[in-house]
Amino acid sequence: MDKHHIRILITRFFENDFPKESVLKFQQWFIRKDDSVVKNEVLNELWEREEAETDSHTLLALDEINKRIGKNKKTVKLPLSQRLLRIASILLLPLIGGLLTYWVMHDQSGSSAPKMEIAEHVVPDGEMKQILLPDGSEVWLNAGSMLLYSDDLSGSIRRLFLSGEATFRVEKDPGRPFIVKTQYMQVEALGTTFNVRSYVDSGTAAVTLEEGSVRVDIDGKVKVSEVISPNEQFVYDHRQGKTSRLQVDAELVSRWKEGYLVFEEASFEEIIRTVERRFNVTVYYDVRKYGGGRFSVKYTPYEDVRQVLTILETLNPGLKWTANNNTIYIK
Template sequence: MSKIRQIVQLFFEDDHPTETKQKFYRWFLAPISESEKEKALFEQWNRIESIADPSTKDSFNEVIARFGVDKRKQRLRVTPKLIRIAAVLLIPIITSLAAYLYVKNSETQSVEFVEYFTPNANLRTIDLPDGSSVTMNYGSIIVYPRNFTAKRREVFLSGEAKFTVSHDKKRPFIVKTNDMNIEALGTIFNVSSYVENSETIATLVDGKVRIDMKNSEENFILEPSQQIVLDRETGKTFIRQAKLELELAWEKGYLSFQNADIEDIMQEIQRKYDVRIYANYKEIKGEKLTVKFTPDESLYEIFKTIQLLINRFNYRIEGDNIYIY
């Protein structure tokens, strides 16, 4: 067995201290022996798959979608796969996924991490070490240092969350996503940054935030009730007035959308109801909706309403599987 295969196997066979995990990620990020690392990775997948339950592959595909690297950038072909597989097949290593995401998106290299993951069909509110609070939407993950000891309070988000930030004039509070950094001082704002969605959106409720884009040198200042939208397909960014009652309705269990792409709507339905949607979007691609569904509406009622709003929208519900054609 090669040394690389031994390292990968040892990583998966036991839990490790945070420092060891971070060293492993940095080694795996290094652009050397990528082909051998990939082979070792899939050996682990094939080995563990034989003892996984029947839903493992579906979960695996879901995590691939949620934590995937931007396909347009194609920077690292191997590394994200390791963490995705770990997240699904070895649930205790979800902390490893969190640490990896933070290291990948932060300048901080030596720190103890805390992560929270909110599964589909669940909402969660947590308190951060500085007294700030975060309400997390379905299928979201947040990563942050156990103690905010640096000059900046930095957290990493994949998914959607509403932040109520504790005021600290000397230490800016920064939310990092794959597409933008949102900096705030004593403010309330919402961030939606699911990797599988076509847009990243930051909405200011109260106070003031600064947005630094990662795909350009642009930065923006938002006023209350404004939101910034990044279209991941075109790379274009724009600011618009937000309907806060729609943007924040998810906290109370509502499904609400403001000029949302039909594909993003289907992703949100998947997360809230923990179902699988198989869709052929050819006939309805580009359709957008502004609509709000109450917490007690069933899947049947939701899809019936969408069918009334969009021509050529046909669907079939079979248990936890939904087919759109």
């Protein structure tokens, strides 16, 4: 692809000019090594063109990034990553977590050249996917999710990056920890079944344990390291910097992989975003009117988006909706 078209793609994405169904496709293309030199040149141009100042949160985020990448800034040249601070402060780039993980999963001996291949699975809205990992572990990816890992999961640590939601059934290998990294947390398990939900457009990330044990680490606005037990859910509100532990039915939480939609004390926003991802639709509503309240409801795999909205209508007196193809309007 020539530089002109690459510049158009990147600029449109930074300006939030992509429809939501195209975002994951863009992320998948952007992290590939194809045309990496030209992509770097375009980001350099953005770096030089924009005038922006970082705040304390951005600087803390960069410090966290440097720690997680494990790079020594004095001896390693990473032109692209050196520009991410400014680009992120300007554009609030949602795929920054994916890019950083892409670098982390490559050789960290001091060479900026990638030394291993990355397997990537992108699940668009309206779909789900089951994956068998090279180590025998199983993963179910929910709609609107992306999973990255080294193509053979070799090495002393099995590292994966998740953006979205997935249920993991981990093959036991005590000598090789299994670590799932998301934008806001790290989850470590030796052999267990657990669910991770961490969408970039959500204010919270959650880990729910079905069996075994996992350790959840957060190094952001708060620094937390917690071991959770079966039927516990650990929730991190990254906007407020708060954490909580809830008692839940873990099997019920993971029933999305069977087609169910299950909400326990969920916000209206969370329900709508889940509906958008599940049915590949766009929903417009007045957040001031429907922003409050918590809801508990379960939808069966056989219900379509209209049936789901009809049930939601009964839970919200006065709610009315209309549909035009894949666009829903709530009044």
